[in-house]
Amino acid sequence: MTQVRVLAGTRKGAFVLTSDAKRKKWSVSGPHFGGWEIYHLKGSPVNPDRIYASQNTSWFGQLIQRSDDGGLSWEPVGNDFTYAGGDPGTHPWYDDTPRPWEFKRIWHLEPSLTDPDTVYAGGEDAALYKSVDGGTSWTELTGLRTHPTGQTWPPGAGGLCLHTIILQEPRIYVAISSAGTFRSDDGGETFRPVNRGLVSEGIPDPDAEVGHCVHHVEAHPSRPDTLFMQKHWDVMRSDDGGENWTEVSGNLPTDFGFPIAVHPHEPETLYVVPITSDSLHYPPDGQLRVWRSRAGGNEWEPLTAGLPQRDCYVNIYRDAMQVDTLESAGVYFGTTGGQVYVSADSGDTWDAIVHDLPAVLSVEVQVLP
Amino acid sequence: MTADAPVIEVRVVLPVHLRTLARVGSEVTVKVPGGELTQRRLLDAVEAEFPVLLGTMRDRNTGKRRALVRFYACEQDLSNEAPDAPLPAVVAAAIATGREPFLVVGAMAGG
Numbered sequence: 001m002t003q004v005r006v007l008a009g010t011r012k013g014a015f016v017l018t019s020d021a022k023r024k025k026w027s028v029s030g031p032h033f034g035g036w037e038i039y040h041l042k043g044s045p046v047n048p049d050r051i052y053a054s055q056n057t058s059w060f061g062q063l064i065q066r067s068d069d070g071g072l073s074w075e076p077v078g079n080d081f082t083y084a085g086g087d088p089g090t091h092p093w094y095d096d097t098p099r100p101w102e103f104k105r106i107w108h109l110e111p112s113l114t115d116p117d118t119v120y121a122g123g124e125d126a127a128l129y130k131s132v133d134g135g136t137s138w139t140e141l142t143g144l145r146t147h148p149t150g151q152t153w154p155p156g157a158g159g160l161c162l163h164t165i166i167l168q169e170p171r172i173y174v175a176i177s178s179a180g181t182f183r184s185d186d187g188g189e190t191f192r193p194v195n196r197g198l199v200s201e202g203i204p205d206p207d208a209e210v211g212h213c214v215h216h217v218e219a220h221p222s223r224p225d226t227l228f229m230q231k232h233w234d235v236m237r238s239d240d241g242g243e244n245w246t247e248v249s250g251n252l253p254t255d256f257g258f259p260i261a262v263h264p265h266e267p268e269t270l271y272v273v274p275i276t277s278d279s280l281h282y283p284p285d286g287q288l289r290v291w292r293s294r295a296g297g298n299e300w301e302p303l304t305a306g307l308p309q310r311d312c313y314v315n316i317y318r319d320a321m322q323v324d325t326l327e328s329a330g331v332y333f334g335t336t337g338g339q340v341y342v343s344a345d346s347g348d349t350w351d352a353i354v355h356d357l358p359a360v361l362s363v364e365v366q367v368l369p
Numbered sequence: 370m371t372a373d374a375p376v377i378e379v380r381v382v383l384p385v386h387l388r389t390l391a392r393v394g395s396e397v398t399v400k401v402p403g404g405e406l407t408q409r410r411l412l413d414a415v416e417a418e419f420p421v422l423l424g425t426m427r428d429r430n431t432g433k434r435r436a437l438v439r440f441y442a443c444e445q446d447l448s449n450e451a452p453d454a455p456l457p458a459v460v461a462a463a464i465a466t467g468r469e470p471f472l473v474v475g476a477m478a479g480g
Contacts, residue, residue, distance in 0.1 A: 035386060059437040059475045060386055060425040076390065076421045080429055 003368040004324055005070065006342075007051065008334055009038035012358035014053055016071040019353075023330055023344040026353045032074060033065065040319055040362040041071075042109050044116040048366045052119050052135055054106040062105050064121070064135045070368075077135035081106065081123055084140040091125065092154045101125045101145075108319060110165035120188075122162030126153060126176045128188065141188040144174065149193060149210045153179035156213045156232075157278075163318055164217045168224045173242065178213035181229070183242050194242030198231060215258045216318040220267035228270055228297070230260040230318070235272055237297050248297020253284050259321035263346060264329050268296035271323075271331055271347060273316045282313035290333070292347050306350030307341065314339070319362035326367055334360025374403030380470035381415055387426075387473065391419040396470060406461045408440060409452040411471055426473055441472040 006017040013031025032038075036055045044050040053065040053074070062081060065074040081103050088101035104124045112118035121129040121138065127145045129138040144150075144162075153160060156177030164175035170187040173194075180195040198212045213232035220226065229236040229245065233256050236245045249255035254274045263269035270293045276284050283289060288307040291300040314335035324330035331347050334340045338357040343350045382396050391397070399414040409432065416423050423429060426438050432452060434440070439448045443460045455461065463469035 057386070058478070059384075059435070060390075061435060062424070063390070063421075079424050082430055 002326070004326070004330065005043075005048075005366040005368060006332060006340065006353065007041040007043065007071065007362075007364040007366070008340055008354075008357065008360055009041050009053070009319075009362035010334075010338070010358040010360050011037055014038040014041055014071075015354070015357055017340065017353050021326055023326075023342050024351070028354060029071070031358075032071065036063075037105075038361065039105060040108050040364075042111055042364045043070075043366050044111040044119075045113050046111075047116040048368055050111070050116045050134075052109045052111060054109055054121070056105040062103070064106065064109075066135050078131065078137050081121070081127070081129055081138055082140070083127060083145070084142045085146070088125075088145065089151055091151055091160060094155065096154075103127070104159065107161045107163045108165055110167055113167055113169070120165050120167070120172075122165050122174065124159045124161040125155075126150075126160045126162045126179060128162060128165070128174055130188065141184075143184065143188065143190040144182060147182070147191055147193070149179070153210060164214070166217065166219050166227075168219070171224070171241070173217060173219070173227065175214040175217045175229075177215065178232070179210050180212040181214055181217055181227075181242055194238075195245070196243060197238075197245030197247075198236065199234070199247075200232065216260050218260050218262050220262045220264075223267045226267065226296075228260050228262060230257050230272055232256065232278060235260065235270075235297060248293070250293070250298035250300055252291055252300050257316075258318040259316055259333065261321045261323050261331065263331075264323045264325045265327075266294065266329075269294050269346070270297060271321065272300075273321065273333065275315060281315040286311050286313060288312040288314065288335075290331070290343075290347055290350075303343070303347040303350070305348060306343075306352075312337075317361055320360050322363050322365045324365045324367050330365065332363050332365055334363045336360065376403055377401045377406060377465050378467065379406075379411055379414070379464055380467055381411075382470045382472045383422075384473060384475040386475065387422055390421050390425065393419070405455045406465060407453050407455055408447060408450065411464075412452075415473075437476040437478050439474040439476050441474055443469050 002021040008015040013034040015030035019026045039054045041053040049070040051067040055063040090098035093099035106121045108122040110120040117134040128141045166173040172184040175181045182191040183194045184191045215230045225241045227238045235249045261271040287309045289302040293300045314337035321333040331343045336359040340353045401414045
C-alpha cells in the first residue's frame with residue numbers, strides 16, 4: 001500500500017510523519033535528536049529508506065546522521081567539513097570588513113539521483129561538499145568557493161549559506177545567500193554565476209554578477225532548463241538554465257518570501273508563500289496564504305481553505321515547502337509556529353498534520369510504494 | 370610523570386547531548402597514556418574512545434575549544450587554560466586518582 005513519509009527538520013529535533021495515500025490520518029514519530037537543530041533531512045531517490053540528516057547546535061557543532069530503515073534508527077557518520085586547500089581566506093562581513101571563512105553548519109543535503117552512497121551538502125560559510133561513501137567522509141568541491149567572485153560574497157541575514165542544490169548531473173545548480181545562483185556543467189569541478197536579470201535593491205550595480213540574496217530555487221524534472229526562484233524580493237524564472245532571469249511576481253501581494261515549489265505533474269504550476277517584508281517575517285494581514293500560479297508565474301491566486309485567516313504571524317523557511325508525486329498531488333509546508341500543513345489536492349484545501357512542533361526548518365516528502 | 374608512566378584512568382562527565390551521541394551514561398572512564406596530564410591529552414583520549422565526539426568539543430582542525438563548551442574539574446574552570454599546559458597539581462592528582470571527574474559542560478547561553 002502506498003505510504004507517504006514527511007521528514008520535518010525543526011529547531012529542536014527531527015520528526016517523521018507517515019500516512020497512507022489519502023493523507024488524512026498521520027502517525028508522528030520523534031523527536032529524533034531532541035534538542036538539536038535539524039536544518040534538513042532528505043532521503044535517497046534510489047533507496048528511500050536511506051535518509052541523511054543534518055544535526056547541529058551552536059554548542060556541539062555539526063553532525064550528519066544516516067538512517068537505513070526509513071528513520072527508525074540512526075547512525076552518526078562523518079562531520080569533517082574542512083575547507084580544502086588550506087586557509088580559505090576571507091569574505092566581506094555585514095560592515096564590509098574582511099571576515100575569515102568559517103564553517104558553521106550544513107543547511108541542505110541532496111542525495112544523488114543514482115547512487116544512495118553519494119550525497120551533496122551545502123554549508124555555511126558557503127561551500128559545497130560531496131560524499132561518495134554514505135556520508136562517512138566529505139570532500140569540498142572547491143570550484144565553487146574559489147570562483148574569482150568568492151572573496152566578495154557577503155552573508156545574508158541568516159549567514160553565508162549554501163541552501164539550494166539541484167542535481168541534473170553533470171549539471172549542478174547551487175544557490176547561496178547572498179551571492180546568488182551558480183551553475184556547474186562538469187559535475188561540480190567548476191562553477192559560474194548565473195544571475196543575469198536579478199535586480200537587488202541593496203546592490204547599486206543593476207548588472208551585478210553576484211551579491212544577490214537568492215532564497216530558494218526549484219526546477220521541474222521534466223524541464224531542466226526552467227528554474228523558478230524566490231529571491232529576497234521578487235519571484236523569478238529562467239528558461240535557459242539560469243542564463244537569463246525575468247520577474248514573474250505579477251499580482252502577488254508582496255514578492256518577499258522564502259520557499260518556492262513546483263507542481264509534480266504541471267511544470268508551470270508554482271507555489272509561494274508571500275511574507276510581508278524583509279523586516280516583517282510573517283504573512284500580510286495575519287492571513288496565511290499559499291499563492292499558486294498555473295501560468296508559470298505572473299498570475300497568482302490565493303489558496304486559503306483550511307489555513308488560518310486571522311492572527312497568524314508565522315514564517316515559512318526556504319526548505320520548508322515540498323510536493324509529493326501522487327496522482328492527486330500533495331503540497332506540504334511547515335511553519336515557524338510548529339505546524340505542518342498538507343494539501344492532498346494541489347493546494348485547493350489544507351489540513352494541519354501537526355500543530356505544535358518546534359519551529360519547522362525543513363520539510364521533505366517521500367512516496368513509498 | 371614521564372612518558373613511561375602508567376596509563377591514567379580518568380573519569381569524564383559529559384553533557385547530556387554528548388552522552389546521547391556517544392550512547393553512554395552520565396560518566397565514562399578513559400585511558401590517558403602515561404605522561405603529563407593536560408587537557409589536550411585528556412580530550413584526545415575521550416575522542417579516541419568515542420570518535421563520534423570528534424568536533425563536538427573542539428574544532429576538528431585547530432583543536433580550539435568550541436565557544437560554548439567549558440571544561441571544569443575540582444570546582445575550577447579550566448576552559449581558558451592552555452591545552453598543553455599541565456593541569457594544576459591539585460587537579461591532576463584528584464583526577465589521576467579518580468577522586469574527581471573531568472567535566473565537559475555545555476555553557477549556559479540561553480536556549
